[in-house]
Amino acid sequence: MKKIIVAIDGFSSSGKSTMAKELAREVGYIYIDTGAMYRAVALYAIRNGWMTADAIDEEALRQHVGEAVIEFRPNADGRSETYLNGENVEREIRSLEVANGASRVSTLGFVRRELVRRQQEMGRGKGIVMDGRDIGTVVFPQAELKLFVTASPEVRARRRMLELQAKGEAVSYDEVLANVVERDRRDTQRAESPLRKAADAVEIDNSRLSREEQMEIVRKLFNQLTVDN
Numbered sequence: 001m002k003k004i005i006v007a008i009d010g011f012s013s014s015g016k017s018t019m020a021k022e023l024a025r026e027v028g029y030i031y032i033d034t035g036a037m038y039r040a041v042a043l044y045a046i047r048n049g050w051m052t053a054d055a056i057d058e059e060a061l062r063q064h065v066g067e068a069v070i071e072f073r074p075n076a077d078g079r080s081e082t083y084l085n086g087e088n089v090e091r092e093i094r095s096l097e098v099a100n101g102a103s104r105v106s107t108l109g110f111v112r113r114e115l116v117r118r119q120q121e122m123g124r125g126k127g128i129v130m131d132g133r134d135i136g137t138v139v140f141p142q143a144e145l146k147l148f149v150t151a152s153p154e155v156r157a158r159r160r161m162l163e164l165q166a167k168g169e170a171v172s173y174d175e176v177l178a179n180v181v182e183r184d185r186r187d188t189q190r191a192e193s194p195l196r197k198a199a200d201a202v203e204i205d206n207s208r209l210s211r212e213e214q215m216e217i218v219r220k221l222f223n224q225l226t227v228d229n
Contacts, residue, residue, distance in 0.1 A: 001226050002226045003125075003126040003226075004127075004143070004144035004145055004225055005123055005126050005128055005140050005142070005143040005144060005145070006023065006029070006128070006129040006130070006147070007130055007131075007135035007136035007139070007140050007145070007147070007198075007201075008020045008130070008131040008132075008135065008136075008146075008147045008149060009132060009133055009135050009137070009146070009147070009149070009197070009201065010133075010148055010149030010150055010195075011149070011150055011151070011156065011180075011183075011184055011187070011195070012099070012103075012156065012160075012180060012183045012187070013156035013157070013160040013163075013180060014149040014150055015151070015206055015211075015214070016131045016147075016149040017131050018211070019131070019149060019215065020033070020130070020131040021079070021080070021129075022211075022215055023129050023215070023219075023222065024128075024129040025078075026219070027129075027222065027226075028127075029128055029129050030122075030127060030128045030129070031128070031129050032072065032122050032123070032130040032131075033080065033082070033131065034131060034135065034139070035102065035131065036070075036072075036082040036090075036093060037070050037082075037115050037118070038105060038115065039082070039093035039094075039099065039101075039102040040068060040070045040082055040084045040089060040093055041061075041065060041068055041070075041102070041105050041115070042093075042098050042102040042104070042105050043084060043089055043092055043093050043098050043101070044064075044068045044084060044085075045057075045061050045101065045105060046097070046098070046101055048064070050064075051101055051104070051105070056104060056105070056108070058108060061108070061110075061111070062110050065110065065111055067085075068084060068085065069083075069085050070083070070084060070118070071083040073088075094164075095169065096164060096169065096171060096175075096176070096179060099179070099183070100179060100182075103182070103186045106133070106186075106187070107190040107191070107192065108192070109192040112134075112192050112193055116134075116138060116139050116193075119132075119135075120140070123139075134193040134194075136148070136198035136201050137196060137198050138193045141198070145202075145222060145225055146198050146200055146201035146202065147201060147202050147203075147204060147218065148197040148198070148201040148202070148203045149203075149204050150203065150204070150207075151205060153177065153180050154177065155207045156180050157173060157176045157179075157180045158173065160176050160180065161173050161176040202221060204217060204218075
C-alpha cells in the first residue's frame with residue numbers, strides 16, 4: 001500500500017483531531033497533534049510567567065521556545081499523549097485557559113516557524129496523519145490528501161462544553177461559545193499562516209454528520225489514494 005501524508009485542517013472543536021486519530025489507528029499511520037504542540041508551548045509560557053491574561057513576554061518566549069521539548073508517547077491503551085520536557089501534560093493542555101493561550105501564541109511568527117520546522121521533520125518519511133490549522137497550506141502543501149473540517153460555532157461550542165464538563169471543569173455554554181468565536185477570529189485573521197482551506201482540500205462539514213458517517217467519507221478518500229492507485 002502506498003504511503004501518503006494526510007493533512008487535516010479546520011476550526012477549533014470541529015472534530016478534526018478525533019478524525020485524525022481514528023484514521024491513523026485504522027491504517028497504522030503515525031498521528032501528530034499539532035494543536036497539542038501549540039498548547040504545550042502555551043503551557044510552557046504560562047508556567048514560566050511569560051504569558052498572563054493580559055500580555056505575552058514575546059522576547060522571553062523567543063529566547064526559550066527552543067527549550068520546550070515536545071513529544072508524543074503512547075499510553076497503555078495505545079493512544080498518543082503529549083509530553084513537555086519529559087512530563088505528561090495531556091490533561092493540563094486541554095483546559096480552557098491553555099486552549100486560549102495556544103490561540104494567542106500561534107499568532108507569533110517565531111513560534112509557528114519553530115513548530116512547523118519540527119512538524120516537517122516528523123513527516124519526512126510519510127505514513128502520517130497530521131491535524132492543525134495550516135497543515136495543508138504551510139506545513140505540507142504537497143500532502144496527497146487534504147481535508148478541511150468545519151461545523152457551526154454553536155455545534156462546536158456545545159461539543160467543547162460537554163467535553164470540558166466531562167473532565168470536571170465548570171464552564172457555561174456562553175463562555176465556551178465566546179471562546180470558540182474568538183479563537184476563530186484569531187485563527188483566520190492572524191498575519192502568520194492564517195487558517196484557510198487549501199485549494200485542493202476536501203471540505204467536510206460535520207454539523208449534522210455522525211462520527212461513523214464522517215469516517216466513511218474519510219476512509220473512501222484515503223483508499224482512493226492508497227489502494228486504487
